Amino acid sequence: MPIPADAKASNALFHPFYVPVAVFIGGTSGVGQGMVEAFARYVKGRAHIIIVGRNEYAASEIIGHFPKPAAGETSDWTHEFVPCDVSLMANVRAACALIRTKVERVNFLVLTAGYSSLVSTALTSEGLDLLLAMRYYYRFVFIQELLPLVQAAQALGQDAKVMSVLGAGLGSPKRPIDLDNLGNTVKERSGRIRVAIRSMMQAWGYTDAMMAHFATRNPAIAFTHIHPGAVHTPGLRIDLDGLLTPLSWLINLILPWLSVSQDQAAEHMLYALFTGERGLFIRDRYGDVISSLEFEAPVDLRDSNETSVLNGVPMTGYGASDLGVRRIMEQTEAVTRAQ
Ligand SMILES: NC(=O)c1ccc[n+]([C@@H]2O[C@H](COP(=O)([O-])OP(=O)(O)OC[C@H]3O[C@@H](n4cnc5c(N)ncnc54)[C@H](OP(=O)(O)O)[C@@H]3O)[C@@H](O)[C@H]2O)c1
Known part of the structure; x- marks a missing residue:
């Protein structure tokens, strides 16, 4: 387990030979904000960084504090915001289309945008469970739509990494x-x-399945699903209502004392992002690998319904089966397809 100082020391070694392109979906707050700020510091501003979210004011404040390369050092950097409400997949596709007009490759695709609720069980206007849309489906659409740009980075011999923080x-x-x-x-x-808890828990296993799906198809790219642990962010709260409201007050009072800062969590998340070149990684809040698997060539998963086993290999903490990956991907592709 790298202590924060070790994670920081490891992250400080990140000196790419190229100008990295990094897209942070959810970089306007919390863990994502901590990650994008630390990323900008480590590259001394020398990167094309795109923050995606709804809060343009927060994004411009964050970007305003990024270090900027000295004039004459390099002109090959851009820090910008792309607006997107990720609860609708049509919005996600539109944002991806805009991103494709801005960059020809993506080295780091980081997905942290999220939403939790114990009482909201709405369906979106696209007919998706809102919690699953906000925790899982949007991630699938971003990865699917931007994958050619990640593949382009890999083809150039550069970092090609996708990370989902959930x-x-x-x-x-x-x-x-x-x-x-x-x-x-x-x-x-x-x-x-009950319905909300079902959605929130399903999102974990679906994300494992999705990352396994992409990793089996793209053996030269790193796909990481990571748990940030309890992090003191605006998203760390319980929203019970009615008679249970006092219980949520109490829990929300205690939670900050049990959590780490977003900056501390961000160092561990970046440590995980920078290490691990290819394959599927399931990682814990310190960035340590719980289980991982590399593939020599693209793999077609078959019909085994054994949970925590991927292509015949036991994977600790992995929440899907080979059949599960196939079924979840079929369903996901069907319900997120453009109408
Ligand atoms: N904090 C924790 O203790 C903890 C624990 C376990 C897992 N996680 C997971 O870690 C991830 C980050 O959590 P966090 O606590 O850092 O979250 P947070 O501080 O609440 O930030 C949430 C981010 O999601 C974006 N977002 C929310 N709704 C959006 C929407 N409709 N469209 C576009 N962007 C939207 C927000 O951006 P805008 O406001 O700009 O839209 C913001 O950047 C989440 O997936 C969460 O489930 C967190």
Whole structure:
């Protein structure tokens, strides 16, 4: 486990021979903000950094504090904001189309935007479970749409890395994904808290499955699903209502004392982003590898329904099965497809 000082020392070694292109979806707050700020510091501003989110004011404040390369040193850098409400997949596709007009490669695609609720069980206007849209589907669409740019970076011999910050390492053979309720819209949606918890937990296993899917198809790229642990951010809160409101007050009072700062978490997340060249990585809050798998060539997964086993290899903390990956991908591609 790298202590923050070790993670920082490791991150400080990041000196790419090229000007990196990094896209941070969710860089306007919390863990994503900590990551994009630290990234900009490590490259001394010499990068094309794109922050994606809704809050343009927060983005311009963050970008305003990035270091800027000295005049004459290099002109090959840009720091910019792309607006997008990721709850709708049409918005995500539009943002990706805009990003494709700005850059020809992406070295680092970091997905931290998220939303948690114990009481919200809405469906979006596109018919998706809102919690799954905000925690999982948007990540799939961003990766799918920007993958050619990540592949272009890899073809140039540069870093080519995709990271999803959510809930890695929580998969277990005792908790298989419910393949009869894909998208959490098949089974009856009664009991708000139960439905919300179902969505939030499904997002962890679906993200494992999605990252495994992309890793098996793109053996030369690193796909990481990581858990940030408890981090003191605006997103660290419980939103119970009604009679349970006092309980959420109490929990929300205690949570900050149990969490680390977003800057501290960001160092561990960046440590994980910079290390690990290719394959699938399931990582913990320190950036340490819980399990990982490299592929020599693209792999077609088959029909095994054994949870925490990928292509015949046991994977600690991995929440999907080979059949699960296939079924989840079929469902995801169907419901996120442009209408
Ligand atoms: N904090 C923790 O303790 C913790 C623990 C476990 C897992 N996580 C996971 O880590 C990730 C980051 O969490 P965090 O606590 O850092 O979150 P946060 O501080 O609440 O920040 C959330 C980010 O998501 C973006 N976002 C929210 N709704 C959006 C929307 N509709 N469209 C576009 N962007 C949207 C926000 O940007 P805009 O406001 O600009 O839209 C913001 O940048 C999340 O996936 C979360 O589930 C966090």
